[in-house]
Amino acid sequence: MTNCLVLGGNGLIGSFIAEQLASQGHKVRAFDKFWEQDNLKSAAGIEKFKGDYLKRGDLKRTLEGIGVVFHSLHTTVPVSSIKDPLHDAETNILPAIGLLEDAVGAGVKKFVYLSSIAVYGIPEKSPISERASTIPVSPYGVSKLAIEEYVKYFGRAKNLDFVIVRPSASYGxxxxxxxxxxxxxxxxxxxxxxxxxxxxxxxxxxxxLTHGEDIAKGVVKAAFTETKSRVFNLGTxxxxxxxxxxxxxxxxxxxxxxxxxxxxxxxxxxxxxxxxxxxxxxxxxxxxxxxxxxxxxxxxxxxxx
Ligand SMILES: NC(=O)c1ccc[n+]([C@@H]2O[C@H](COP(=O)([O-])OP(=O)(O)OC[C@H]3O[C@@H](n4cnc5c(N)ncnc54)[C@H](O)[C@@H]3O)[C@@H](O)[C@H]2O)c1
CATH class of the missing domain: 3.90.25.10 (UDP-galactose 4-epimerase, domain 1)
Incomplete structure (x- = not known):
């Protein structure tokens, strides 16, 4: 049994991750603004933590006693990031670096990052494998890739175990x-x-197009399976x-x-x-x-x- 934190725990994918983890006997804290519909209404055994990802203090408090962090939120989508790249970078890349520092400080063992198919940009070849070039065509894709690199850096420099998953377009x-x-x-x-x-x-x-529940199951498998690879495409x-x-x-x-x-x-x-x-x-x-x-x-x- 592991103490898990799901950032974006009320979201499409995050709420399914939280439920999956709880159903496997893990102790789950779902961090979210909870500003829209409550996707965790009927989810027993999940601690809801209302906080703002952009407030480092909120994140720091929620990391206490956590073994595995699931990072499942982004403040923009590709189209909005193109309209305001600075906002995308300021509200995603910088907080992720603070979060990684605080996770290491809090003794977190593993960091699971939900990146995106957007890191690949216009594919040279279809279907897209993890070995394909990453040439994003939106600031959203650029910031996903930058955060992936920071996750890898913290892995190398601070021994933070990690896995990166890149969901395809998800719905539900x-x-x-x-x-x-x-x-x-x-x-x-x-x-x-x-x-x-x-x-x-x-x-x-x-x-x-992949259902959010399927993506969540893949994310949880990636978190708890000993694997050769650290980066996984998740899609149909x-x-x-x-x-x-x-x-x-x-x-x-x-x-x-x-x-x-x-x-x-x-x-x-x-x-x-x-x-x-x-x-x-x-x-x-x-x-x-x-x-x-x-x-x-x-x-x-x-x-x-
Ligand atoms: N849905 C997709 O098609 C898709 C595809 C590829 C990658 N992803 C990535 O997967 C992750 C999860 O996506 P999703 O579709 O579940 O997103 P979502 O928008 O359904 O969920 C994100 C959750 O984060 C919360 N949130 C946003 N900003 C916050 C803040 N400042 N403080 C606290 N909570 C905040 C929202 O309330 C929401 O519940 C994201 O990183 C996303 O970029 C999604």
Whole structure:
């Protein structure tokens, strides 16, 4: 049994990490602002710690007695980081360095960092393996990569054990009911509100969409498995186009959806992972198929209308 701290413990992935850990008998502290819906309502055995990641004092207090830290929050997303790169760096890179220093000071044994597929940028080859070049195309991706390097530095300089996981695009019923929280939430939100879906280009962009609960299971396996590698891609390893996703959402809602194709396609067109390392070294594979995942989102979001 290990004392675990989950930063962003009320978030999509973090809340599933906290629950996974508790179900395996670990003692869990979930650190979050808890400013939106409570994703840990029914989670027994999880201590909720309300605090602000940007206040070093809050973080320091929550590190007391902790063995493993799961860092599962970022203050921006790629689009917002492009609008304000300085805010992205100031509110992610600098606090992460303070956190690593304080974790070492508090005697933390292992640091688990949730990075992102965004570190790869435009892939040279698909599917993307952990050996691919990291050339991020957003400040979000740059700061994820910078924090990865700081984690590795603290590993070398301070003997802090660590593992880095890079989730693919993740979704789930614990995301906010809003069009801003990812493509699945966006499509389901619009479908339930009977609004047309809006897709840039022809809808052929392909994503590796992974349910947050699957990502969380991979993260926990990565934290507690003795492995050769320290960096893992976590995703389904399967691509789905935006058009296919729209069809699945229409099927789950039970309606034919109107789609407005607007402008030309932008950004990365194919983001699909090679997940063989996680399969071989962690014995982990995503289990929740897109139909089931979309259905969970539709059911949960329907209740919020
Ligand atoms: N969701 C994805 O598609 C995805 C993909 C790749 C990587 N990631 C990364 O995985 C991690 C978790 O992502 P998620 O989707 O669960 O995010 P999320 O937004 O659902 O959860 C983040 C949580 O952090 C909390 N938080 C944010 N700022 C805070 C602050 N200043 N103080 C205290 N709490 C704060 C929020 O309240 C929220 O509950 C992040 O680092 C994210 O960048 C996510």
């Amino acid at each position: 019923e614990r995301q906010g009911f809003s069009p801003e929280t990812g493509v699945v939430a966006n499509f389901v939100f619009k479908a339930l509100k009977k609004q047309a879906l809006s897709i840039r280009g022809k809808g052929e962009a392909v994503r590796d 390893g399967k691509g789905i186009s935006l058009n296919e996703l729209a069809k699945k959402v229409g099927e789950a809602v039970g309606e034919k959806l109107e789609i407005k194709y607007e402008g030309s396609a932008r950004g990365i067109q194919e983001h699909v992972y090679d997940v063989s390392r996680a399969k071989q070294e962690l014995g982990w594979e995503a289990e929740i198929g897109i139909e089931e995942g979309v259905k969970k989102c539709v059911e949960a979001f329907r209740e919020k209308i």
